[in-house]
Amino acid sequence: MPKLKFQSDHHKIFSRKAGSKPGMLFVPAEAFAPRYFLISFSEQHFEEAELPDYEQLINKVKTQPELRHWVDIRGYKDDTLMGKLASDFGLHALQLEDVLNDYQRPKVEETEGNNLFIVSRMLRWSDAQQNLNDVQLSIFTGPNYVLTLQSDYEDCLDSLRERIRVGKGIIRHRPTMYMAYAMLDVVLDYYFPVMAAISNLLDEEEQKIILVPSKKNLFTVLNLKSQLAKLRRIVWPERDKLNELLRMDEPLMPEEMKVYFRDAYDHVIQLIDLVDNHKEMTSSLVDLYTSTMGNRMNEIMKVLTMISTIFIPLSFIVGLYGMNFSHQNPETGKVYPFGMPELYQPYAYPILLVLMLLLVTLQVYFFYRKGWFRSM
Structure with a gap:
């Protein structure tokens, strides 16, 4: 087991210095203090506790x-924590580096002792900001334990904890690999409400674009x-991860467990279809917006064109008589044959x-007969 070295970093994990030694663990300054749950x-026994320190937990x-x-x-702000985990659970420094560098794509790796290291991403949808937040969930399986590590205090696994508390289902009767599957299944289940929220927003925006685009x-x-x-970049690696799990042989993946992971794989395929369909819908809505705005501009131009068409002959008439070419010279009394005699007619105006x-009436009637008003 390589010796673990730590270094605090005041930036985000993914902005740490390039060229760092593999296995060098950077604990972010903004990390939360660890909490131990x-x-x-067993089939007949259950106990749950939040422990004050790591020593009591182990x-x-x-x-x-x-x-x-x-x-x-939950939480990593302890420079000694990862070293203790490596010693007590036999974890590799590179895997712990992936835990701390918590923007890993979903994946699965084999660890020492025919155990697994699994990375998943828990999704949260913010209605206020209309954006997607994701938190990494790192899972290590063992002969009689499942170790989960995450940077945040909140997660989506409360329903699984409640199932274990009340003994609901078969989770207490199955090996620890089933608990790892149950975690992945709950994480994937929370993807669907995210998709539903995005779908509802797309439907709302479609109606707004049709009625009053802005x-x-x-x-x-x-x-x-x-x-x-962003969601697609998460879901596709989830498919690859589950596919790799299904291809594993015993004892890494017991045959009786594969039926459960196949079900999770089907859920991921469904999510991929939804993501692709919604992505196509966004492109269609952009086209709809462009088309709707173009049609609105055409209607505006049509109204302006009709108004211009009406006023062009009127402008010509008033412009013509605005030249004021007199029919008779007021100083000499001389009559000009090509002047404007109607300027002095009593009812000319x-x-x-x-x-x-x-x-104007004839023009409006002509536009009406052509159906221009009915198409407005």
């Missing part, structure tokens, strides 16, 4: 080998497209207004 059970696990244990550690609708759709792309009104 232990659930120990002591309970070691002194009760006949029980199955769920060792749940730039806000476009920005919302583009944000949802980005969230779906009302006659011209009636003529202009008649012209």
